[in-house]
Amino acid sequence: MAQLVAGVVGPTTFPVVAVGDATVDLTPAPVKDFAIRTFGENDKAVLLGGVLVVLAAVAALIGLLSRRLPAAGYLGFVLFGVIGVLAVVTRPDAGALDVVPTVVGVAAGAWALGWLLRRAAGGTASHMPAAAPSERGPHGATYERGSHGAPAERALSGAPQQDGAAQEPEGADERQGADEREGAEEREGAGQRETVGGSEGEADAGALGGRGAVERPAVMRAGGEVAVFDRRRLLTGVAGGVVVAGAGAVLGSRLGARQAVDAARGGVTLPRAATPAKPLPAGADLRIGGLSPFVTPNKDFYRVDTALVVPQVDPAEWTLRIHGMVDRPVELTFADLLKLPLTEADVTLTCVSNEVGGPYVGNARWLGARMADVLRSAGLRADADMLLSTSADGFTCGTPVDVVMDGRDALFAVAMNGEVLPVDHGFPVRQVVPGLYGYVSATKWVVDIKVTRFDRDQAYWTPRGWSAMGPIKTQSRIDVPRQGGSLKAGPATIAGVAWAQHTGVDAVEVRVDRGQWREARLAEVPGPDTWRQWAIDWAATPGEHTIEVRATDASGRTQTEQPAPPAPDGASGWHAVTVQVA
Known part of the structure; x- marks a missing residue:
């Protein structure tokens, strides 16, 4: 249910994703390195899967506790809600409505718990198999056979007899003798039948002859219906809940995707490059089997970022704000950016997480506006040395000003290998800066640039143990x-x-x-x-x-x-x- 609502409010408001994002932010750098090294580009799927497994385990524990103490189950959902709300509201771009999916999810979970508990307890003795034939016991009581042959006492009339508290009524000896003869005849015809405490013959003899204590009946029916735990009704209820939850998750994910992608990339018409890239030299690709091609196809280009859910940014609503140590703050729309002279450039990107011989490097032809031209229009101040860029999901990146302004093809890119920038790679706009590792240059889904200084501000990875500067090593x-x-x-x-x-x-x-x-x-x-x-x-x-x-x-x-x-x-x-x- 929470994911269904998140599909309307925004994919990143799904509490599982928000908790996952918080986990990423709080995880020590060595653990992150291990995750990237071990799981590669699947690290986010593994993290989300782990969060879901933990949630399922805790939910199962809540269910078990709720059978004995329902209040514990509802308290568990409240704690889930508090954690989810905290994770959501501490996101950099959080809004007031972002808590709605969590609140709705907790309310739906609490209602489902109550419904399942009522369903599980909804069975009574009337749902159980009919009792076995009864047989008469001493003092006018009737015993019914339970499921294991144990006698169950049902009082027919009068109050039960207290041991030694009252004398037998007149004629009791004759009735007892008749009962003994009748019981003997039945045992001769039916043979020995087991009871909980031993053979029926032994139990009858002990009861009628007064030798030894009378066996306690296993089940006593007092005239009312006995509530029982109905496993079948519980399981059908759980199955129905799983189907509803699955349908909600699928619908929610599709709503989120439609909200982000419909009429976005498909509606963008790329202008011609004012400065097109030169044709690739004839010998740029040696075309050897198994050798990485010179141009990496978009579908094969590596992706390493902190976004558990890829930001879905509508280009019609996208703006780029440039502020800070500038003379004239600038705010550009996507249409404004496309009207600028665009440059094409062949640039290889590399992730700082790449091990020696690793796969996190790729080459593409990018199209975009030159970052230097846009920044000059804002009037950079002479003492500024850092561009603190922010993505739509709150990630920040610190890029040296001198690198961007030295004449290289540093771009606000809108296209990759001849097509509109893929969503996974930063649509509608991302940064591409040759010569720097991605963590200090290649901000995807970029929406804000603060012109500042390295001695005043820190980007996302710097306090997590990474260098503020990131020139690529040969x-x-x-x-x-x-x-x-x-x-x-x-x-x-x-x-x-x-x-x-x-x-x-x-x-x-x-x-x-x-x-x-x-x-x-x-x-x-x-x-x-x-x-x-x-x-x-x-x-x-x-x-x-x-x-x-x-x-x-x-x-x-x-x-x-x-x-x-x-x-x-x-x-x-x-x-x-x-x-x-x-």
Whole structure:
């Protein structure tokens, strides 16, 4: 129900998502690194799945407690609500209506709990199987057989007899003798039948002869209907609730998607670039099987961000506000941005979380307005050194002013590889800045830029242990052959990519089994802001071999052999793979 309402109010108001976002914000950096390294781009799905599993477990516990103490169940829902509301209202862009999905969800859950409890307790003894035939016991009482053959006493008339409190009525001896003979005849015909306390014969003898205590009946019917726990009614109620909840979740997710996407991307017409990119050189892609293509398709481009739910931003409502240390604050609409002279540029982006040899790097052709032109229109003050950008989901990013203003193709991008920017990659507008890791430059769904200073403000990742500055380190990767691969002896090709944005790759070297370094041949590139393919021939001999690679950028710096983790400013070291040749 909460997700259904969130589909109307906004996807990020779903309490599960809000709690997940809060979890991301509070998680220590090493744990985040582990999650990205272990689960990759599925880390968000794993987190949300974990939140749902915890919720299901707690809900099951609430259900069990509620059978004995209903108030505990309702208190549990109140606690759920408090946590959800706190997670929602502490979001940077929270509004008054954002708590509605949580409140509705808690109310619906409490109602469902009460309904299930009433349904489970709704059965009575009338729903149970008919009682077994009765038989007469001493003192005029009738015993009925329970489900396990245990006698159940039903008083027919008069008050029950107290042990030793009253004498037997006149003629009791004769009736007792007759009862004994009748019971003996029945036992001869029916044989020995078990009772809870032993054989029926033993029980009757003890009761009639006064030898030993009389066995207590297992079930006593006092004339009223006995309430019972009706498992079947409970299970059918739960099943119905699951169906309703599932339908609400699906409808809610579809409502959210429609609200965000309908008539948005499809209604955007991209203008022609005022400054188009040069055609790719003929030799930019070596077209070797298994080698990453020079242009990464949009569907294969990596995605690493803090958004558990991709922000759904209507371009008709989007604005970009530029303020802070400027002479003239600026606010642009999407239509305003499209009217500016647009530039096309080939730029490779890299995530700082990328391990040596990792997959979080990709190259695309971007279309957008130059950030420097927009910022100049606001009149940057001379002492400003930081652009604190904010995305629609509240993420912040700190970009050095001098990098954006030095003439490189830093863009407010609206298109990627010839199509309107995909929603997952920042639609309607994102930042693209060559030469910087994404966490300090590539804000997606950007809506606000505060011109400030690094000694006054901090971006999202800085207090979490990452460097305030994030220039990309020169790196190289082996794509062919893969780690653990098997090859046939003979001629083989080793190939991969190398990058050193905004400097450019000047050389790539390869060695096998710590032998001599050999220089690889390089593909052509349109400029210094993209990765570069490389390849080298190898005469593979039988056995196990370790292949290593290193790159040298255009400034003469060769990547270091010393390994370092991604935190705090990017991984370093040589990529190596081990293969078997037969």
